[in-house]
Each structure stands twice: as structure tokens, then as C-alpha cells.
Amino acid sequence: MRTITLVIMLFFGIITTAQTTISGKVVDDNNQPIPGANIALQGASVGTVTDFDGLFTLTLEETPPFTIIVSSVGFETTNVNITSSSSDLTITLKEGTELDEVIISASRTPERVFESPVSVERFGIKKIKTTPAADFYDGLENLKGVDINTNSLTFKSVNTRGFADFANTRFVQLVDGMDNSAPALNFVLGNLLGMTELDVNSVELLPGASSALYGANAFNGILFMTSKNPFDHQGISAYFKGGITSQEASGDNEYYDYGIRIAHAFSDKFAAKANFSYLRGTDWFATSEVSVSDDIITGTRLDPNYDGLNVYGDEVSTNIRGVGVALVNLGVLPAGAENLLPNEEVSRTGYLESDLNNYKAESIKFDAALHYRPFANDFEIIYLGKVGRGTTIYQGANRYSIRNFFLQQHKLEIKNDNFFVRGYITDEDAGDSYDSRFTGININRLWKDDLTWFGEYAGAFAQATLAGQLPEQAHLIARQTADTGRLIPGTPEFENAFNTVTTDPDLATGSKFQDASQLRHVDVNYNFSHITKDFADIQVGGSFREYKLNSAGTIFTDFDGPIRYSEYGVYTQIQKKLVDDRLKITGSIRYDKSELFDGNFSPRLSLGYTAGADRNHNIRLSAQTGFRNPATQDLFIGLNVGRAILVGSASENLDRDVRTFDLSGDGQLLTGSSTADVVGRQAYENSFSLNSVLAGNPTVSNVDLVEPEKVVAVELGYRGKIKNFVIDLSGYYNLYTDFISTENVLVPLYGEVGDGTLSLAALQNGDTEVYQAYTNSDVDIKSFGGTVGVDTKIFGNFDIGVNYTFTKQDFDENEDPDFRTNFNTPEHKVKASFGNTRLFKNFGFNTSWTWSDSYFWEASFGDGNVPSFNVVNAQINYTIPKLKATIKGGATNILGDEYFTAFGTGFIGSQYYIGVSINNL
Structure with a gap:
């Protein structure tokens, strides 16, 4: 027993002597503390972050000498050699540029923005804290190439490179790797049910096609939001904002938004966090009485x-x-x-x-996560549960009052630095929503x-x-x-x-929006870089998704039970650096298959070259393909929205949509019946082109069943630093084939189109119904454009940035007059920002300006012109270091010129707020 005790004591002594503790402070060039800076041991996944005062303590089972890496968003990363235990380190970080920031989204592997093979925008913690917008999600508007269409106060739709409406099925939003779209809608309700501001670690946005790595719906852009890990960001933080919204139609109304985040690492193996936020206000009134x-x-x-x-x-x-x-x-x-x-x-x-509509706007979000590192290293098991309930307005074919809409997601993920396996389920409940x-x-x-x-x-x-x-x-x-x-x-x-x-879901007598659909999704990825680094960085991965549509026949044709269908995909990527690491070649390819359609390959090839003696210039060229499977509504909808009947074109859907219509007196004489039954199939096989009827020359519509949509995208770009100027510019050209949209057709209630007699009599007697069919354009549709952004400092430490976006489609309507592309994007857009995070001690400000060109809005609810507009936002902030608090006041649309971004929505007024955040690292 004595021998065992001596051995244990000796072993414990070895462990004790092997531990090294270092502590200190991280500051900027002005000796101001940098909260939230990362301190990590080089070559290992061990580290910590600084607190609000820039202080840190790190205990390692390493003996000096070793190197720690110190980094923070907006600053240049530095390496510090440690030769002994120390308790008074002062580490100074030089202010960097956006080009030094590290992203993951472009290649599914960490890399500097400067070296990204494609265009990418990053919205980090510094930008989030200084945005003059009322919340971080609205602040995305100031990124170049980004359009935000405002559906309502709490529902904003992000889009890039054109073809935007509120049902934006071409754009994907991932929250901690989970698709945040509602399963039945197939699109995201903005940040209504997304992430709380206190927990946002970074936001990255890839404009353009990303199908080669992210699958079918990453077609026109993808937004990534990642949250803070409770091992790295601990403590209790909170915020409160209050103010008013002001609109000519609705007057001045109270608005408030508050949240709290609690995170704690109980040991080096177990950590947890929880977030809660609540927002309430009054939505923008929609009061247009123009006759349509x-x-x-x-x-x-x-x-x-x-x-x-x-x-x-x-x-x-x-x-x-x-x-x-x-x-x-x-x-x-x-x-x-x-x-x-x-x-x-x-x-x-x-x-x-x-x-x-009482125009109540509300968002309640809660999430909790458990993080377990069984070996106290980079291997981590994560459970994340998110629930959200919201009230807003959604404009689709009609205006929908979304009341108490409930969305929950549950994720289990296993990962380390080289792989992840992620599975999650998304479940929605339309709550008390209804069709206005x-x-x-x-x-x-x-x-x-x-x-x-x-x-x-x-x-x-x-x-x-x-x-x-x-x-x-x-x-x-x-x-x-x-x-x-x-x-x-x-x-x-x-x-x-x-x-x-x-409260009645039968549209013949009621208006309730009823839905309880789900999706299940699994992602896997393995990065072989640690094995193949001498040759190239190689990744492989895949995904599987299953939809379960459950509207009880009120939206989809699921009268006799839920509709299920699935899709899967596999991909690989190889990345290699050559020519003294100046030339970076990235090749990717993905195969996706839906059980309803043939499979599709999506390759991508990109070249990046870093030039200049100081390696300050990077030129990138990429060519890639993307594809999009038809959305759930494109396939299985069966819904009368008043002005038209929407019928999806999945083959099994066409005969399930059966409707009975009353005939005119003459129609009754011709058919010998007072009613007629119409099957959804007739919209595709027995209908007139609506435009041809309106033009007085009725012709057959010839609407094909919908197929997957494809795009070939080519992009050329440059990122670089010239003296104090950071420049990022790019140009792109997209060629779409089998472009998915809708076509309005006129179905005669009797007769066969082309028979020359009975169907024309139905037209003459008004015995017809308008159907909206989901189909593909026979004409190739093209779009092209570009962005340029310049950022610098003037007058010492004042930040100024200007960017310009050009976007245009090339579609000859005369070639396909019945087809609607819903481009809905201004041709020209200019944005600028000006601010200073330290105008004087503890005080900063920021302003932004956006000018948008006029454009034509085309959507199922209504078509009309959107006039050009100017918007100016501003904020000031004051930090109280002793209280670890920041007071911020600001206003959006301070010019007071009301505007709208989509035809049929409410005019956007002004928003004034003041708030305080505490311990928000």
C-alpha cells in the first residue's frame, strides 16, 4: 500500500510540475483593452478568451518554451513566445483589416478572407456592436452586394444577385449549421426565429451559387450565422433596447427588445449556455388603396x-x-x-x-446548448435546442398574418478539428396564422x-x-x-x-393557415488535411434530408395524410497551394439526388493568386454550377388564393387537386350540368395562356411540369491593400437554364383547348378559372453584375467605407411573355459608412447611408414600381468600463422619407432607440 501511495504522489507531482500558468492583458495601439480576444496554444485546441477588461488567465499542461497565438476580429494576429510562467504579460494587437479575418464558409475550412476562392462578406462582432441598425440582422443591409427586402418590422428577407421575393427559396440561411427555413414554406422568416444578438459569434455571407459544397438550395447565396461556444465565452450578459417606431399611417408606437445570455464551463470537459430574447412592437401599416x-x-x-x-x-x-x-x-x-x-x-x-390585422410584431427566442469534451481536447459533443415563436406579416400570393408561429430545432453534433457529424430536426406549427x-x-x-x-x-x-x-x-x-x-x-x-x-382552415368558409410540417437533416464532413497536407487539402462529405408535409389539405394536397419525400448529396473538395504558396487551386464537385428527379452534378473550380512583394494583392477566378430542386410548394401545393388557384406539378399531385365550380346559365345549357369538376392536371394539359386571352388571341399554354433549375456562374475578383486603402471588387455572369417560376393560365370549365368550339364558348361565357402553374422557362435567362468596395481611415482613426453594386438580368419577355422571373432587384445601389469607435475616451459613433435605384417588383401578390430611396441611419455609444456596460442610442431612416422595398407592403418609417448592453464580450 505504501508503494502504491508513493507512486501516486510521484505521478501527481509530475502532473503538477508540468502545468504552466500565464496571465496578462491584451490591448490595442491606444492601450485600450480588447475584450473577447482569443489566446490559444499553437498546434493545439487549448485556449481562452479575454474578459471585458482584456484580462486572461491560461493554464496549460505544457512546459516552456511554447508559443501562444493571440487574435481578435479587426486586429492582426500575433504569436507570442512563452519562456516561463508569467502573470504580467501585456500583448498589443495592431488594428488590422477585413482581409485578415478568418472565415470557414467559402471552403468549409478556416482561411483568411484575403485568400477566399470566391466572394465572401463577413459581419463580425465589431461590426455587430457598431451597426447603426436597430439589430444586427438589419445591419447586414450595409454589406456590398446584399439586398434586404422588408416584409414587416420583424421579417426581413436577405438576397444577393437578383431574383428576390419574400418566398426566397434560392437563398439559404444556416444557424450553427442548421437550415433555418420553415419546412412548409421552404424559405427563412428572416431572424424572426433565428439567433439572439448576444450569442452571435460571426456572420458570413457567400453571394452566388454554392451548390458544390452546400447542396440544392444554395443557389443564389448562403448566409452563415455561428454562435459563441460556452467554453470560450462565459458569464452572464444582457441587453435592453427601447424606443419608438414612427410611420405616417400608424403614428408613433412603443418598441422594445431585450435579451440575456448565460454561459458557464463547469470544467474543461463540460459547458452549457442558454439564451433568451423578446421583441415587441407595432408593424408597418400597409394602406395602399390603389385599384389592381x-x-x-x-x-x-x-x-x-x-x-x-x-x-x-x-x-x-x-x-x-x-x-x-x-x-x-x-x-x-x-x-x-x-x-x-x-x-x-x-x-x-x-x-x-x-x-x-392588429399589426402586432413580436419575436420570442430561446435556445440552450450542452457541450461535452470527454477527452478535454478538440473532440466535442453538442446538443442544441432552439425554440421560437413569432408574430409578423408575410406577403406571398396573399398577405398573411403570421400569429404565434412556432418553430423548433433540435441538433446533435459530434465534431473535432477534422470532422463533424450533425443531425437535426425542424418542426413548425403555424399557430393562429391566417390569410388576410x-x-x-x-x-x-x-x-x-x-x-x-x-x-x-x-x-x-x-x-x-x-x-x-x-x-x-x-x-x-x-x-x-x-x-x-x-x-x-x-x-x-x-x-x-x-x-x-x-379559426376555420377551410378556405371556402375560413382563412386559418394550418401547418405542422417537419424536415429531418443529416450532414457529415471529414477533412483529411492532417493526413494529406504534404499533397493537398482533401475533404469529403454528404447530406440527407427528408420532408414531411402536413397541412391537413389546407395548403398542400395532403388530404389523406402527410406527404413525404427525400433527397441526398455527396461531395468532395481538393485544395492545393503552389508557386511559393501564391497560387491556390480549389476544385469541388457534388452529386445530389431527389427521389422525384434525376440526379445532378455540381462542379466548381477556382484559382487564386497572391501577388506583390508584400503579398497584398489577390486575384481570384471561379467557375461553378449550381442547381435547385423545386420547392415543396412548387411540387405539392393545392391552394386557392383568390386571384388564382396554385397547383404544384409533382406528378402525384396533379390528380389530387379536384375542385367544383358553378357554371353560367349558358354553360349549363351547353353541358347539361350546373357544375364542373376541374383536376389540377388541366392547368398543365388543358389551358389557355392568360396573356394570349387578354390580348384577344387565345392560344394553348403548353406548360411543362417543373424540373430542377440550373445555373453556370463565372466570377472574377480582386482583393488587396494599397497603402491605407482596402479594395474588394468582383464581377459575375450567370446563365440559368430551366429557370423555375410560375405561369398564369386560364382553364376552361368545359371543352378541350384547341377543339375550336366548346372551350372557346367557355371563354366567351366566363366559365374559366385562373390557375398558377409551376414550370420552367424554355428561354435561357442571364444575369450579370459586380461590386466594388473601398475601406480606409481618414483624419487619423475615422473609418470610412463606400461600396457600389450593379445587378441586371438579361431576359427577353417577347420570347416567353407568360413567364415571370421575379427579378425584383435595383440595377444600381450605393452604400457608405462613416464612424469612429473612439472619437474620444469611451465614446464612439457610426453612420450609414444607402441609396437604391428604382426597380419593378413582380410577384404573385401584385406588380408595381418601387421608387428609388435614400436611407440614413446613425448611432452613438458610450462605454462604462467599471460597469462593463455600453450605452447606445440610434435612429434608422432619420431623414424621415418613408419608402418601401416591395410592392404591396407597408411604407417603412423611422425607428428611434436607446439601449444598454452589459458584459457583452
């Missing part, structure tokens, strides 16, 4: 067939003379009275969007059915005409008569009807 008819803005509210943009319920219309004929046949009106009625369409009276258009339509119908309302209108019009009234006055009298007793917003009767309709 056949996508052309015409008329006023005095028009009998008025259909207002942000007015709902007035989409229901009928030919008033046809109603008169029916009333005469029923004996309600005397014979010949139908001749007193005009041969024109009349619509029901609608409700303003503000009558149907059908809310208006069905409140009207709940009060008075269409037949009764139009009958009263026709009878009153005929009587007014017999009394000698002119048509304009007769229409007014008829509407007043039919609207007698109409439900008035704010009354108990209206509220009861509203609650009845918005």
Missing part, C-alpha cells in the same frame, strides 16, 4: 369592380347582367329587366387590411352570401335606373342597398365573425 386589375393599376374606389391592393373581400366579383338574367329566370325581376343592367363586372365591398384576403372574403360571406348580395345589388340598380338615375349614381345606390347591415370593424358582431373565420 389584371396586374395593371387602374381606377379608383368609385369603380363598380374596384379591387384595392391592401383591401380584401373585393376580389369577389361577377357580371351583373348575368345576375339579372338569373333573377329574371327565377321570377324575382320582370322579363326584360336584365336589359337595364350593364354588361360589366361588379365586386363586393372589401375591408381595409388595418381592419383585419380570405378573412375579408369570408367575413362578407358569413354576413351575407354572394348570391344574395349580388341579387340585391342587381335589383337596386334596376330600380334606380327605372327611376331615372344615371349609371354612376345607380351603382352607388345599389352598393348602399346591398351593404345595408354590413358588419362594421370594431363592433362585437364583426369580432365574432372575425374569430369564426380566422
Whole structure:
């Protein structure tokens, strides 16, 4: 026993003497502390970070001499040789440039921005803290090449290189490696259910195609958000912001946003963290009452067939003379009275969007993570759970009030420096969401059915005409008569009807948006660089995804149970440096396969050359392909949105969408039936081109079933430093084939298109229905553009940056007049920023300016011009070191010129805020 005790004591003594403790402070050139700086042992995954005062302590099981690497975003990395234990180190970091920052997204391996093989934008902690935007996600707007379309206060859609709408299925957002898109929607609801500001470690954005490494939907760009590891970033941090939003339509309304982060490493093996944030405000009111008819803005509210943009319920219309004929046949009106009625369409009276929406904006986010390092090294097991609930507005085919939308994600990941295996599940619940258009339509119908309302209108019009009234006055009298007793917003009767309709998922009588879809996803990656580094850096990986669509037949054609389908992909990448490490060659290729389509290869080849005696210039050239599988809605939707019926083109979907329509009197005589059944397949196989009918020359639509979309992208770029100027410029050219979009067609309720008789009679009698089909363009679509950004310092330590973006599509509408590309992007955009993080002791400021060219917005909700606009944001901040706190006040759109980024949304006003953050490293 004594011998064993001596051996144990000797072993313990060896371990004790092998430990080395170093401590000190990390400061900048002005001797100001740098919080959150990383201190790591060279060649190992052991390290720590500095606290708010720039202080650190690091204990290592190493004996000197050894080297530590000290780094921080915005500063040049430095190596410090340690020869003995020390407790008074002072390490000074020189301020660096964005080119020195390390990214992972471009090649799935750490590399400097300077050497990235493709264009990449990084939004680090320094930029997040100094952005004048109200939150970090809005601050992405100032990155070059980035467009942010504002759907509502809490729902912003990020896009790059054109073809943008709010259902942006060409752009991917990854949060800690998890696709943040809602499974049924196939797109991201901005940061409504994303990441809390306190936990953001870095944001990286790759514009353009990234399918070679990231798969099918990384088609037009990909956004990466990574959170802080609780081993490296510990403690309790919090923030609170409060202020107002100001808009001419809604007035001044309170706004507040607060959050807390708690992280702790219980040992060198186990750490945990939790985040919570809550935001509440009032959304931007959408109040446009312009009349929309056949996508052309015409008329006023005095028009009998008025259909207002942000007015709902007035989409229901009928030919008033046809109603008169029916009333005469029923004996309600005397014979010949139908001749007193005009041969024109009349619509029901609608409700303003503000009558149907309280414009509450809310976001609640919570996540918790457990990190376990069983061997106290870089091998790590992570569980992450995220839940979020939000209330916002989404504009798609209609305007949807997203209320208490719930999204949860659960991830299990095993990784080290060379590999990761990641699996996660995403589950959504639409909560109390509803369709504003059908809310208006069905409140009207709940009060008075269409037949009764139009009958009263026709009878009153005929009587007014017999009394000698002119048509304009007769229409007014008829509407007043039919609207007698109409439900008035704010009354108990209206509220009861509203609650009845918005809790009913059947669009024939209600408007509830019902969905509980899921996706399951697995990613694997292995980097062989530690084995093959003498030859090249080699990676292999793959992914598998399964969708489970579950809307109970309210959105998709899943009447008899959930719809399931899956897809998988595998990839490899080889990266090699040559010519004294100046030439960097990167080659990648990926194969993806959906069970619904043939497989597809996506190769990428890029060359990067570092020039100059100081290696300050890098030229990059890349050529790659990307592809996109049709989204869930492209395939399986079956939804009547009022102006059109959306029907997905998956072969098994076409016969599941069956609808029954009433026929006109003449249609009944021709067919011998009062109704007609239409199957979704007819939109693709028996329909007229809508544009040809409107032009008076009906032709067959010839709509093909949707196939995967492909792009070939070529990019040439330069990054470099010339004296005090950092320059980053790039140009690109994209060629799209089988471009996915929609085509509106007109389905006759009887007859075969091209038969020359019966189907044309259906057109003449108005016995048709508009369908929106999902298809591919037969014409190649091209886009091209470029960006240039310049950053420098002036007057000593004032930061100034300017960037310009040019984006343009090349599509001849005459070649395919029925096809809609939804480019929705300004041709020219200029952005600038000016600030100083240390104007004087503990005080800084920052401003930003954005100018956007005018552009035409084209989407299923409505088409219209978006005028050019200027936006100026500004913030000031003051740090209180003793309290480890920063006070920040700012304003967005301080010029007060209201604007909008999409046709049909609310005008964006100003936002004023003041906030404090504590211990936010």
C-alpha cells in the first residue's frame, strides 16, 4: 500500500510540475483593452478568451518554451513566445483589416478572407456592436452586394444577385449549421426565429451559387450565422433596447427588445449556455388603396369592380347582367329587366387590411446548448435546442398574418478539428396564422352570401335606373342597398365573425393557415488535411434530408395524410497551394439526388493568386454550377388564393387537386350540368395562356411540369491593400437554364383547348378559372453584375467605407411573355459608412447611408414600381468600463422619407432607440 501511495504522489507531482500558468492583458495601439480576444496554444485546441477588461488567465499542461497565438476580429494576429510562467504579460494587437479575418464558409475550412476562392462578406462582432441598425440582422443591409427586402418590422428577407421575393427559396440561411427555413414554406422568416444578438459569434455571407459544397438550395447565396461556444465565452450578459417606431399611417408606437445570455464551463470537459430574447412592437401599416386589375393599376374606389391592393373581400366579383338574367329566370325581376343592367363586372365591398390585422410584431427566442469534451481536447459533443415563436406579416400570393408561429430545432453534433457529424430536426406549427384576403372574403360571406348580395345589388340598380338615375349614381345606390347591415370593424358582431373565420382552415368558409410540417437533416464532413497536407487539402462529405408535409389539405394536397419525400448529396473538395504558396487551386464537385428527379452534378473550380512583394494583392477566378430542386410548394401545393388557384406539378399531385365550380346559365345549357369538376392536371394539359386571352388571341399554354433549375456562374475578383486603402471588387455572369417560376393560365370549365368550339364558348361565357402553374422557362435567362468596395481611415482613426453594386438580368419577355422571373432587384445601389469607435475616451459613433435605384417588383401578390430611396441611419455609444456596460442610442431612416422595398407592403418609417448592453464580450 505504501508503494502504491508513493507512486501516486510521484505521478501527481509530475502532473503538477508540468502545468504552466500565464496571465496578462491584451490591448490595442491606444492601450485600450480588447475584450473577447482569443489566446490559444499553437498546434493545439487549448485556449481562452479575454474578459471585458482584456484580462486572461491560461493554464496549460505544457512546459516552456511554447508559443501562444493571440487574435481578435479587426486586429492582426500575433504569436507570442512563452519562456516561463508569467502573470504580467501585456500583448498589443495592431488594428488590422477585413482581409485578415478568418472565415470557414467559402471552403468549409478556416482561411483568411484575403485568400477566399470566391466572394465572401463577413459581419463580425465589431461590426455587430457598431451597426447603426436597430439589430444586427438589419445591419447586414450595409454589406456590398446584399439586398434586404422588408416584409414587416420583424421579417426581413436577405438576397444577393437578383431574383428576390419574400418566398426566397434560392437563398439559404444556416444557424450553427442548421437550415433555418420553415419546412412548409421552404424559405427563412428572416431572424424572426433565428439567433439572439448576444450569442452571435460571426456572420458570413457567400453571394452566388454554392451548390458544390452546400447542396440544392444554395443557389443564389448562403448566409452563415455561428454562435459563441460556452467554453470560450462565459458569464452572464444582457441587453435592453427601447424606443419608438414612427410611420405616417400608424403614428408613433412603443418598441422594445431585450435579451440575456448565460454561459458557464463547469470544467474543461463540460459547458452549457442558454439564451433568451423578446421583441415587441407595432408593424408597418400597409394602406395602399390603389385599384389592381389584371396586374395593371387602374381606377379608383368609385369603380363598380374596384379591387384595392391592401383591401380584401373585393376580389369577389361577377357580371351583373348575368345576375339579372338569373333573377329574371327565377321570377324575382320582370322579363326584360336584365336589359337595364350593364354588361360589366361588379365586386363586393372589401375591408381595409388595418381592419383585419392588429399589426402586432413580436419575436420570442430561446435556445440552450450542452457541450461535452470527454477527452478535454478538440473532440466535442453538442446538443442544441432552439425554440421560437413569432408574430409578423408575410406577403406571398396573399398577405398573411403570421400569429404565434412556432418553430423548433433540435441538433446533435459530434465534431473535432477534422470532422463533424450533425443531425437535426425542424418542426413548425403555424399557430393562429391566417390569410388576410380570405378573412375579408369570408367575413362578407358569413354576413351575407354572394348570391344574395349580388341579387340585391342587381335589383337596386334596376330600380334606380327605372327611376331615372344615371349609371354612376345607380351603382352607388345599389352598393348602399346591398351593404345595408354590413358588419362594421370594431363592433362585437364583426369580432365574432372575425374569430369564426380566422379559426376555420377551410378556405371556402375560413382563412386559418394550418401547418405542422417537419424536415429531418443529416450532414457529415471529414477533412483529411492532417493526413494529406504534404499533397493537398482533401475533404469529403454528404447530406440527407427528408420532408414531411402536413397541412391537413389546407395548403398542400395532403388530404389523406402527410406527404413525404427525400433527397441526398455527396461531395468532395481538393485544395492545393503552389508557386511559393501564391497560387491556390480549389476544385469541388457534388452529386445530389431527389427521389422525384434525376440526379445532378455540381462542379466548381477556382484559382487564386497572391501577388506583390508584400503579398497584398489577390486575384481570384471561379467557375461553378449550381442547381435547385423545386420547392415543396412548387411540387405539392393545392391552394386557392383568390386571384388564382396554385397547383404544384409533382406528378402525384396533379390528380389530387379536384375542385367544383358553378357554371353560367349558358354553360349549363351547353353541358347539361350546373357544375364542373376541374383536376389540377388541366392547368398543365388543358389551358389557355392568360396573356394570349387578354390580348384577344387565345392560344394553348403548353406548360411543362417543373424540373430542377440550373445555373453556370463565372466570377472574377480582386482583393488587396494599397497603402491605407482596402479594395474588394468582383464581377459575375450567370446563365440559368430551366429557370423555375410560375405561369398564369386560364382553364376552361368545359371543352378541350384547341377543339375550336366548346372551350372557346367557355371563354366567351366566363366559365374559366385562373390557375398558377409551376414550370420552367424554355428561354435561357442571364444575369450579370459586380461590386466594388473601398475601406480606409481618414483624419487619423475615422473609418470610412463606400461600396457600389450593379445587378441586371438579361431576359427577353417577347420570347416567353407568360413567364415571370421575379427579378425584383435595383440595377444600381450605393452604400457608405462613416464612424469612429473612439472619437474620444469611451465614446464612439457610426453612420450609414444607402441609396437604391428604382426597380419593378413582380410577384404573385401584385406588380408595381418601387421608387428609388435614400436611407440614413446613425448611432452613438458610450462605454462604462467599471460597469462593463455600453450605452447606445440610434435612429434608422432619420431623414424621415418613408419608402418601401416591395410592392404591396407597408411604407417603412423611422425607428428611434436607446439601449444598454452589459458584459457583452
